[in-house]
Amino acid sequence: MEQAGRTGPLWTAGRRGAWHDPGVRAEPTILHLDLDAFYAAVEQRDKPSLRGRPVVVGGTGGRGVVATASYEARAFGVHSAMSTAEARRRCPNAAFLGGRFDAYREASRQVMRVLRETSPVIEPLSLDEAYVDLEAADLPDHSVASVSALARDLRARVAEATGGLTASVGIGTSKLVAKIGSDLDKPDGLVVVAPGLEQDLLRPMQVTVIPGVGPATAERLRRAGVHTVLDLEQLGEDELVRLLGRAHGGSLFAMARAQDPRPVEHARGAKSISVEDTYETDHVDAGLLSALLDRQSAKVTERLRKARLSGRTVSIKVRLHDFSTVSRSATLPEPSDDGRLIARVARRLLGELDTSAGVRLLGVGVSGLADWIQEDLFADEVQAEPEVDEAMAAAVFAAASRGQGWSPGLDVEHDVHGRGWVWGAGRGVVTVRFETAETPPGRVLSLAADDPALHRFSLVPPEDDLDPLSPDAPGT
DNA sequence: TCTGGGGTCCTAGGACCC
DNA sequence: TCTGGGGTCCTAGGACCC
Numbered sequence: 405m406e407q408a409g410r411t412g413p414l415w416t417a418g419r420r421g422a423w424h425d426p427g428v429r430a431e432p433t434i435l436h437l438d439l440d441a442f443y444a445a446v447e448q449r450d451k452p453s454l455r456g457r458p459v460v461v462g463g464t465g466g467r468g469v470v471a472t473a474s475y476e477a478r479a480f481g482v483h484s485a486m487s488t489a490e491a492r493r494r495c496p497n498a499a500f501l502g503g504r505f506d507a508y509r510e511a512s513r514q515v516m517r518v519l520r521e522t523s524p525v526i527e528p529l530s531l532d533e534a535y536v537d538l539e540a541a542d543l544p545d546h547s548v549a550s551v552s553a554l555a556r557d558l559r560a561r562v563a564e565a566t567g568g569l570t571a572s573v574g575i576g577t578s579k580l581v582a583k584i585g586s587d588l589d590k591p592d593g594l595v596v597v598a599p600g601l602e603q604d605l606l607r608p609m610q611v612t613v614i615p616g617v618g619p620a621t622a623e624r625l626r627r628a629g630v631h632t633v634l635d636l637e638q639l640g641e642d643e644l645v646r647l648l649g650r651a652h653g654g655s656l657f658a659m660a661r662a663q664d665p666r667p668v669e670h671a672r673g674a675k676s677i678s679v680e681d682t683y684e685t686d687h688v689d690a691g692l693l694s695a696l697l698d699r700q701s702a703k704v705t706e707r708l709r710k711a712r713l714s715g716r717t718v719s720i721k722v723r724l725h726d727f728s729t730v731s732r733s734a735t736l737p738e739p740s741d742d743g744r745l746i747a748r749v750a751r752r753l754l755g756e757l758d759t760s761a762g763v764r765l766l767g768v769g770v771s772g773l774a775d776w777i778q779e780d781l782f783a784d785e786v787q788a789e790p791e792v793d794e795a796m797a798a799a800v801f802a803a804a805s806r807g808q809g810w811s812p813g814l815d816v817e818h819d820v821h822g823r824g825w826v827w828g829a830g831r832g833v834v835t836v837r838f839e840t841a842e843t844p845p846g847r848v849l850s851l852a853a854d855d856p857a858l859h860r861f862s863l864v865p866p867e868d869d870l871d872p873l874s875p876d877a878p879g880t
Numbered sequence: 881t882c883t884g885g886g887g888t889c890c891t892a893g894g895a896c897c898c
Numbered sequence: 899t900c901t902g903g904g905g906t907c908c909t910a911g912g913a914c915c916c
Contacts, residue, residue, distance in 0.1 A: 442916095462884075469884045471916085484916080487882050530887090530916045616889095618914050651890060652913090680885060717908085727883070731910060767885085888915080895908080 428577040431546035432596055433538040434668060435555065436574045436582035437562075439515065440591035442532035444474035445569050446511050447501055458482070458498035460491050467682050467764075471503065475591060508532075514565045522558055527668045535579060537668035551575050552596050559594065577602065578664035584613055602662035607634040614659050621648060621656075636660035673773070674711070678719070679703045680767025686725045687763045697754055698747045700768040705743035708770060714739035715770030718749040722757055723765035732756060739774035746770060818858050 439445065443461040448454045458477035462470040468488035480495035488500065512531040519526045525537035543550055555573045562571050574585025576597040584606070585595040597605055611617050611625055611633060624647060630636055636644070637660040645653035658664065679700045687693055697720065708715060719733035732753040740746065750768045 465884095466881050467884075469882095471884075485883080488884095489881060490883095533916070616914065620913055649891070675888070676886095678886070682884060684881095719909095729911085733909060735908065765884085769887095886916090888913100890913085891911090893909090895906100897905085897907105898903100 428581075428599075428602065428662060428664065429539075430577070430599060431539075432548060432551055432575050432577050432599060433546050434576060434579055434582045435536040435538055435551070435558075436579070436586045437515075437519065437534055437536065437558070438572050438574075438586045438590070439511075439532040439562075440570045440572060441472055441474050441478075442511075442569075443472040443503055443508055444477070446504075446507055447499075448474060449567055449569065450507065454499055458495050459501065460488070460495070460498045461501045461503050462491075463488055463682075464500050464502050466684055473498075511566050511569060515562055515569070515571070518558065518561045518565050521561075522554070525668050525670050527670060527672065535582065535668045538575070548596050548598050552594070555594050555596070559592075578662065579666050579668070580614070580659050580664040581605070581662065583615060584609075587613075606660070606662055607632065607637070609633050611636055614656065616652065616656065616659075621652070624648065633660050673775075674713075675773060676769055676771035677704055677707050677711070677713070677715070677773070678721075678767055678769030679707075680721055680765060680769075682723070682765040683763070687766075688760065690759065693754060693759060693763060693766060694751050696766055697750050697768060700766065701747035701750050702743050704768050704770055705741060705746055708741045708773075713773045713775065714741040715746075716740070716772035716774065717770065718746050718753070719769045719771065720750050720753045721765070721767035721769070722754070722759065722763055724759070725762035725764055727764065729765075730757060735772065739772065 444459040447459050447461060448457075454474075456476065457474075458480060459474040460470055460477050460482055461472045462468055462484075466489070470482060470484050470486045470488060470491050472484060473482040473491070477491070477495050477498045480498070482491045482495050482498065491498070492500065508531050512528075515532075516526065516528055516534060519534055519536050523536050523538060523541040525540040527535040527537075529535070538546065538551055538554065541554065543554060552575075555575060559571055559573060563569060570592040572586045572590045572593040574582045574588065574595050574597070576582040576585055577599050581597045581602050585597050586593070588595045606613070609632060611630060612622050614633065614636075617625070625631075625636070628639065628643075628647060630639055636656065641654065641657040644657045647653060648656060681696070681700070687696070716739045717733050717735045719731055721729065721731045723729045734749050734753060736745075736749070746768070754766075
């Protein structure tokens, strides 16, 4: 797009990814859409009895937090990130729901489709939020009147496509302004910030309206006497960089002056994939932790493979009894989507930590994602879903009857007792811990290793495999 | 019954290389 | 062998977002 009438060098504000450069566009062509109280709204849409009532979606267990509160619940002081226990205290009559993510994903898909019909360039930020680049939209012009009309039509189509969900929309000359705008008139609002008025809008606002200014940054700024965006601007760039570091300070100073050159980025690929779980009670048993890590590794691997990706860096995250969090990571010589390898690396990393005082949260992640599948030659095997491979299953049962082959963490299914995972094994007997979604602790049962009702799902790596991280060391 | 789960980005130090 | 730098990769931690 041409940028007539701009002063100064084209690249002054241009940092990473910046595209033509100006600090802001000349016309209000960036739209930010945010669905109102999204998860709760989907629940109210699908269950008429919940309409007009306080609804809280989030973790319902003892250690859960609120993901979304409906506006009725917000009236009682319930908000996201609050512990569910606190939310129950504030609003005992609310409906507390665990969340139906398939339904949310489906609603989100419907919304994104509508946005894509409006412009080919959209950037989803989460299930309920996206930027739309109106420069790429089919519009006679980009006047305030024109983009306002488009937004009204867009919101009507979103409601129609989703069975009545409402969205708030902000439009401006930059992502910053569009996003702040969408928040100004929630719910079901529309705000278009006319070009030239950005600074008038921002200056009196609290610094926390700027994305990236959270509690820690706000506190530092407060101590420096900075409360509003105007204060931020007057503090000056050098001082901000001194206070917050080069990247953060620099971009904050730019944003304080409504300079935000970030483009709407159409296809952003994932950079990492991870799974983590917080347990109802702290776990101390090292064997159990190991088994849990294996299950998580299997989930991460499944997602990797579905996305046809491999990852090179395996990380674990451990939150201890005192809520302190530690992480460990290891980088493989090359990307992998081998679940056994990932599980083994994760277990090795966990072994380096002292978890004897209790683990509250455990997680596994993979990053350094590569867009190709390792060992493409064996793609057929991968697609053959070894989980149901009869020959493989027979081999495992044979091994089990010799007292081998059942390792802690192995996922299994039993015709009578349901899904579980191996807790221990030996002498022809497997001890399996069963769980259901509702009752995480479950039961521990000892079963004959050759019990025909016991089916194998995934196999933990044999201990005598070479450790690819230390090729000269034969196992541990 | 304080404090979820999925991410992104940045910093800082050390290793290592040129 | 007295003091270089710069660049890249890796790791750990932290802030932040929805």
